[in-house]
Amino acid sequence: MLRGLEIRNIVLIERLDLAFRDGLNVLTGETGAGKSILLDALGFALGRRGRHAMIRTGAAEGSVTAIFELDDGHPAQALLAELGLEALPGELILRRVQAAGGPARGFVNDRRTTAEALARIGSALVEVHGQHDERGLLNPRAHRAMLDAYGGLGPRVAEAGSLWAAAQAAEAALAAARETLARAAEDADYLRHSVEELEALAPRAGEDDALDAERRRIRSAGRIREELERAAGLIAGQGAEGAMAEALSRLAPLGDDHGDLVAEPVAALDRAMVELGEAQRGLEAALEALTVDPNRLEAVEERLFAIRALARKHGVQADALPDLAADMAARLDAIDHGAEHIAGLEAEAGEARAAFDAAAAALGEARREAAARLDTAIMAELAPLRMEAARFVTEIAPAPPGPEGADRVQFTAATNPGSPPGPVDKVASGGELSRFLLAMKVCLAARAPGLTLIFDEIDRGVGGATANAVGRRLARLAETAQVLVVTHSPQVAALGAHHWHIAKRSDGATTVTGVEALDPAARLDEIARMLAGAEITAEARAAARALLEAAE
Numbered sequence: 001m002l003r004g005l006e007i008r009n010i011v012l013i014e015r016l017d018l019a020f021r022d023g024l025n026v027l028t029g030e031t032g033a034g035k036s037i038l039l040d041a042l043g044f045a046l047g048r049r050g051r052h053a054m055i056r057t058g059a060a061e062g063s064v065t066a067i068f069e070l071d072d073g074h075p076a077q078a079l080l081a082e083l084g085l086e087a088l089p090g091e092l093i094l095r096r097v098q099a100a101g102g103p104a105r106g107f108v109n110d111r112r113t114t115a116e117a118l119a120r121i122g123s124a125l126v127e128v129h130g131q132h133d134e135r136g137l138l139n140p141r142a143h144r145a146m147l148d149a150y151g152g153l154g155p156r157v158a159e160a161g162s163l164w165a166a167a168q169a170a171e172a173a174l175a176a177a178r179e180t181l182a183r184a185a186e187d188a189d190y191l192r193h194s195v196e197e198l199e200a201l202a203p204r205a206g207e208d209d210a211l212d213a214e215r216r217r218i219r220s221a222g223r224i225r226e227e228l229e230r231a232a233g234l235i236a237g238q239g240a241e242g243a244m245a246e247a248l249s250r251l252a253p254l255g256d257d258h259g260d261l262v263a264e265p266v267a268a269l270d271r272a273m274v275e276l277g278e279a280q281r282g283l284e285a286a287l288e289a290l291t292v293d294p295n296r297l298e299a300v301e302e303r304l305f306a307i308r309a310l311a312r313k314h315g316v317q318a319d320a321l322p323d324l325a326a327d328m329a330a331r332l333d334a335i336d337h338g339a340e341h342i343a344g345l346e347a348e349a350g351e352a353r354a355a356f357d358a359a360a361a362a363l364g365e366a367r368r369e370a371a372a373r374l375d376t377a378i379m380a381e382l383a384p385l386r387m388e389a390a391r392f393v394t395e396i397a398p399a400p401p402g403p404e405g406a407d408r409v410q411f412t413a414a415t416n417p418g419s420p421p422g423p424v425d426k427v428a429s430g431g432e433l434s435r436f437l438l439a440m441k442v443c444l445a446a447r448a449p450g451l452t453l454i455f456d457e458i459d460r461g462v463g464g465a466t467a468n469a470v471g472r473r474l475a476r477l478a479e480t481a482q483v484l485v486v487t488h489s490p491q492v493a494a495l496g497a498h499h500w501h502i503a504k505r506s507d508g509a510t511t512v513t514g515v516e517a518l519d520p521a522a523r524l525d526e527i528a529r530m531l532a533g534a535e536i537t538a539e540a541r542a543a544a545r546a547l548l549e550a551a552e
Contacts, residue, residue: 026496034513046122151370
């Protein structure tokens with residue numbers, strides 16, 4: 001709900017602070033007083049394009065601040081979260097500043113944002129209706145959503161959207177499988193040969209490193225064996241073993257006479273002979289371990305070269321060959337069993353599309369039923385508006401299927417008996433169009449809860465009982481929504497819960513537009529002026545008083 005509008009240095013407005021209220025708010029004033037400036041200023045705050053010319057003459061910049069009260073769960077709350085903007089508890093402040101020498105700047109609760117973001121937020125807060133209402137009720141692209149909201153078809157639309165997404169996903173999976181199969185089929189012979197080659201070689205992960213290490217060991221085994229044999233020769237026979245044996249043989253006879261002198265050396269030599277024997281047995285074991293099959297080196301090198309050649313052929317690392325083999329085998333299996341897989345996907349896609357088609361058909365039928373109710377309701381609203389001969393028809397035609405079903409919806413009208421219905425704004429005159437829009441809005445008001453509804457001279461061209469009917473419908477709308485109406489009709493003004501008067505004043509040097517809230521006496525005079533013109537007569541005051549009393 002729009003609570004306040006603060007305008008600074010915009011066109012003829014120097015400084016203006018307005019506090020709007022619930023219910024029906026009427027704004028009146030003579031032609032040219034500046035009523036359109038207020039709406040333009042509000043539109044500027046809500047993201048509409050600004051221009052340097054809108055800045056008041058002599059001012060460095062102009063600004064407009066719109067203050068809204070937001071209930072919990074208002075659609076704007078979710079939009080703010082989507083845009084990464086935080087709303088103050090129960091309040092939302094939109095501000096736009098236009099500098100004389102630069103671009104306009106937008107703010108949400110004093111946080112900088114773009115005009116596009118302001119426009120998106122504004123569309124969830126305010127809806128303007130007038131004779132050139134191209135973005136609202138007269139926009140055919142919005143008619144389907146309006147009808148769905150009127151008919152309470154949100155769950156059906158959501159179901160159709162879900163089934164459409166499932167059908168699209170199934171179609172995409174089928175198309176991808178067909179494309180994959182087609183690409184794979186082109187390489188079937190190559191894949192078959194490669195799989196056979198890889199399966200024959202059967203490379204294992206890490207085998208390349210293992211074979212390379214084994215090859216190095218085999219190649220170094222000959223040199224190591226020579227060293228071991230030389231070491232064994234130095235120990236055995238005439239080497240260290242023979243020398244120690246001879247030393248023992250020389251010391252042994254001395255033990256009888258000088259045992260105390262040679263006992264320790266003899267014992268040490270005995271221990272050395274034992275250790276030397278252990279060393280000899282260890283060297284013999286090492287020599288036995290280094291015994292290599294003369295054909296093993298050739299076999300290792302042959303397999304190593306085969307693995308590396310196959311890796312180079314396929315442009316992968318040797319360790320990647322097992323994964324490559326599995327991938328190629330899977331692709332070959334897909335080719336061999338592709339027809340079965342495609343048939344399964346075709347069945348799934350057919351079932352998904354059939355489910356969507358059924359939901360879309362049911363949604364279309366529900367839309368036609370809702371359209372019949374809407375047409376009847378709007379026709380009932382047109383009769384009191386002096387449009388008994390007019391017809392309102394909600395046309396539903398087939399449309400390319402999509403997430404919202406397979407229907408195209410357009411609101412049409414015929415103003416003369418026998419004339420075919422056409423787009424409302426094409427077949428209705430200015431006054432008729434205003435009344436059509438009002439009747440439509442009365443019936444469709446529930447489609448967007450939480451909106452502030454603004455009607456810009458929607459009562460133009462009507463008077464008397466018809467104007468009274470227009471006013472009463474606006475008052476009915478105001479029972480569930482905040483309504484602002486710019487009007488020249490005293491019958492409409494008399495039905496307002498709150499009344500503002502817009503006037504232009506000049507001191508000869510400057511001209512400014514001002515707005516003031518009217519108390520009961522001033523309001524009586526304003527409605528009398530609207531009835532009588534410049535000179536307010538007693539008869540005009542009496543007529544104004546009668547209108548106000550009838551409105552109570």
